[in-house]
Amino acid sequence: MVHNNLNLYFDNAATSWPKPEAVYKAPEKQMRQAYGNPGRSGHTHTLESDRLLYQAREAIGRLYNFSDPGRLVFALNATDALNMAIKGFLNPDDHVLYTAMDHNSVLRPLGRLRRDGLISTTMIPCSGQGYPDLDFFEKAFRDNTSLLVINHASNVTGTIAPLKEMIESAHRRGVKVLVDAAQTAGVIPIDVLNENIDLLAFTGHKGLFGPTGTGGLYVAPWIDLKPLREGGTGSQSEIDIHPESMPERLEAGTLNSVGLAGLLEGVNFILETGVEEIHRKESELRDYLYEQLQNTGGLTLYGPASSSQSVAVLSFTLDGADCGEIGYILESSYGILCRTGLHCAPLAHQAIGTFPEGTVRLSPGYFSSQDDLDYLVNAVREIVQLASE
Amino acid sequence: MASSCYITFPSTFFAIRAESVLKGQSYFFKMVPVPRSISSSCGTALRCECEDITTLKDRLLQSDLELEGFYRLEEKGLKKPVVTELYLDDQETR
């Protein structure tokens, strides 16, 4: 929502808005000028679609530092990628570690497999600030532990997990690591090669500035996943077994080339701007917001005080007030858009003590300005004032 | 009659990857729909000069590409072309 030249959209953790201009244009161009079914027909429109998908895989490889574009599997979103990774990797009797900050897109696939008696799991508790308890973690491994799922950054508190430390620990015991980068892709630097990430799931419509319905899974060369779906690939059509070679192995059916055209432009924007620059700007915004709101009577802020340990997400509650009501006033009286309640991460709310009411979550983005934040801070203070009267 | 050569691929991904690897180098090649007289796993093939095909094959294998087959086609005007499958030296793909 734009209001007197202010951008009052503070829900970038749900989906980013606005997008870079090219992201709006590319899907239209793809549909108007080069609309062919990727991989299916061999004519020039098909080839253009194939090239676009290849370029998108390459661009994402540059962003996360891997060189073989065939290791990038497109997905509908992070949820889809996490399902592919979890259900494609695990075998009966495996044990899985995950953290209290995990999103339902991790908790529910694991929950189903556990309820069906196929796997066992251990949740690593997190502090009130959203940090995993590393002492507990070190003792939680079992002989049959095969996978650790790490929430790279929490969508409730913004807390960034100690990725390097946790990956090293897991690898020392031969345990593979799946990173949920839904809140960090495009926002903080990720280097799958140097950080030794085995599986990285991300969504296209948040930090990567793409359209909804886009996302992906990076699968390290030493990881082999069972495909969840099989079908048409446009190749080896005479055989009734799905092709083994990546990325087709994990991609069946016509891909979302229209959406991925937009995602490619989003990733190109990030590569041109630099993830470090995006992170720097978003950190400034997060720090400013925290500073301005921290000593406001009745307000409780959640997550780390410093943006060095957090992405640009800030949750708060107000003593005696209902979050949904605050969200309603923010929108109806100020035109401010944000998210309230439980943010699809019930255990995270338990960890920080906001279950079941939830929080008001403010998530500025790269395109938010200082003026936008000042307007937001003022609105929150006025609501606090109103509540105390 | 003119003849040209073709490289086929197990998947579209590898066809496009081949194009991307060879782009900007001095070979003359084109990505084309697979001729009906050749059978292939994937709908797109690389057409090149027959004298280049071994060099192109080597260059592609160096880049970890999976290739499927190699063919020479002699055009016969409107009649069916004559297809010869080529078994290139050191071929790791068959």
Ligand SMILES: Cc1ncc(COP(=O)(O)O)c(C=O)c1O
């Ligand atoms: C941490 C985390 N994981 C996973 C997801 C799921 O993303 P998507 O809804 O795009 O699948 C989200 C966002 O909602 C998230 O914040």
